Amino acid sequence: MLKLSRLTDYAVVALVRLSAADCVETSPGIAAAIGVPEPTVAKVLKALAGHGLVISSRGARGGYRLGRPLNEIAVSEVIMAIDGPIALTSCVDGASGCESQSLCPVAGRWDPVNDAIRTALSRISLADMEAASIPTAFRLPVVAPMNEVV
Numbered sequence: 001m002l003k004l005s006r007l008t009d010y011a012v013v014a015l016v017r018l019s020a021a022d023c024v025e026t027s028p029g030i031a032a033a034i035g036v037p038e039p040t041v042a043k044v045l046k047a048l049a050g051h052g053l054v055i056s057s058r059g060a061r062g063g064y065r066l067g068r069p070l071n072e073i074a075v076s077e078v079i080m081a082i083d084g085p086i087a088l089t090s091c092v093d094g095a096s097g098c099e100s101q102s103l104c105p106v107a108g109r110w111d112p113v114n115d116a117i118r119t120a121l122s123r124i125s126l127a128d129m130e131a132a133s134i135p136t137a138f139r140l141p142v143v144a145p146m147n148e149v150v
Contacts, residue, residue: 008082010036011044015078016130018054019070024063044082051081070130076121086118 013034018025027045031038045064048054053073054064066073079086089110 005083007044008079011078011082014044015126018066024065026063047081053081071125071127073126074122075124087114
């Protein structure tokens, strides 16, 4: 089973939470709002800040804010910020560590699969994730402008 880490899940939740804030949010405030321990939220925010997904400011009025709007942040960016490169196996992209690599009949064959997964995840924004959390019955229909043919 392909499964993301809990930290990546928490990162997505924290970023969506930050998008709802009108001002900077503190790590304890985000932790309380999303129900995740503060040390974990602090760790996630530090990693996200290191990749420019959030911007931190120090001081009495310091905290975190989004580095870009949710519609400009791809799920793949969050995964890479928290978990590192997206790959199904350890023998892709020139990585080493497999003792059978020289004898493996499928060495390097996972690259197209990994590329497809990366591409799919890069096409889903956090705004898409936020919209998906709204039950279908409560979503507003998409209406095309009057001068546009659908």
